[in-house]
Amino acid sequence: MRQIIALGGGGFSMEPENPLLDIYVLKQADKSVPSICFLPTASGDAENYIKRFYQAFEKLDSSASHLSLFNPPTRDLEDFILTKDIIYVGGGNTKNLLILWKEWGLDKILKKAWEQGVVLAGISAGSICWFEEGVTDSYGDKLEPIRALGFLKGSNCPHYDGESVRRPTYHKLVQDGRIQPGIAADDGVAVHFIDQEITRVVSSRPNAEAYHVSFEKKVIEKELKTEFLG
Numbered sequence: 001m002r003q004i005i006a007l008g009g010g011g012f013s014m015e016p017e018n019p020l021l022d023i024y025v026l027k028q029a030d031k032s033v034p035s036i037c038f039l040p041t042a043s044g045d046a047e048n049y050i051k052r053f054y055q056a057f058e059k060l061d062s063s064a065s066h067l068s069l070f071n072p073p074t075r076d077l078e079d080f081i082l083t084k085d086i087i088y089v090g091g092g093n094t095k096n097l098l099i100l101w102k103e104w105g106l107d108k109i110l111k112k113a114w115e116q117g118v119v120l121a122g123i124s125a126g127s128i129c130w131f132e133e134g135v136t137d138s139y140g141d142k143l144e145p146i147r148a149l150g151f152l153k154g155s156n157c158p159h160y161d162g163e164s165v166r167r168p169t170y171h172k173l174v175q176d177g178r179i180q181p182g183i184a185a186d187d188g189v190a191v192h193f194i195d196q197e198i199t200r201v202v203s204s205r206p207n208a209e210a211y212h213v214s215f216e217k218k219v220i221e222k223e224l225k226t227e228f229l230g
Helices: 020-027 047-057 077-082 094-104 106-115 166-175
Strands: 003-007 035-039 063-066 086-089 119-123 131-136 144-147 152-157 182-185 189-194 197-203 210-215 219-224
Touching: 003 020, 003 152, 003 182, 020 047, 020 086, 020 189, 020 197, 035 047, 047 063, 077 106, 094 106, 094 131, 094 144, 106 119, 131 166, 131 182, 152 166, 166 182, 166 210, 166 219, 182 189
Parallel strands: 003 119, 035 063, 035 086, 086 119, 131 152, 152 182
Antiparallel strands: 003 189, 131 144, 182 210, 189 197, 210 219
């Protein structure tokens, strides 16, 4: 199975006392002690971010590691990635993430991993990256569309309820045809794709939701069935 779990927000970096989404991600590897590798590229390999990843996943039944492109552990990145059960991509600057991945050939390696059954997951920039397009604050002063890897069809908007400008900006971009219709996810929501189709939407917060957003004479926001994990 080709699996991608796109988190609108939440997980260890936003909800350190609420591991529901992280546990859900680990379960998808279907192993007693899955190996999970953190890619903190979008944050510039922020040391505190990496530290929080290890603190979170070492408490759970997993074997944790991370891949730095600023201080790579090996020249053979493909072998390093393909031996993992789960790749978890952190948030930060989506544009920088995509540029660095392409320079290192990591975009092609991750596609191969996905096709071979490695579970791909990520939050914010680590969610946008898997889609054809996304809504990003990478450029600094306002939200803009960005082209991404295209493993999943359509566009993606994370932090849908967590940042006041996200929802109206996404609506306007879809309405103006500047971005394709797609999936928006509140903080605390994970959208689970298997073979490019949504199979389950889960949340770590009781009222968090995900939506399909499109435009037909007006913006249409269709709520997706979301299962609270608590």
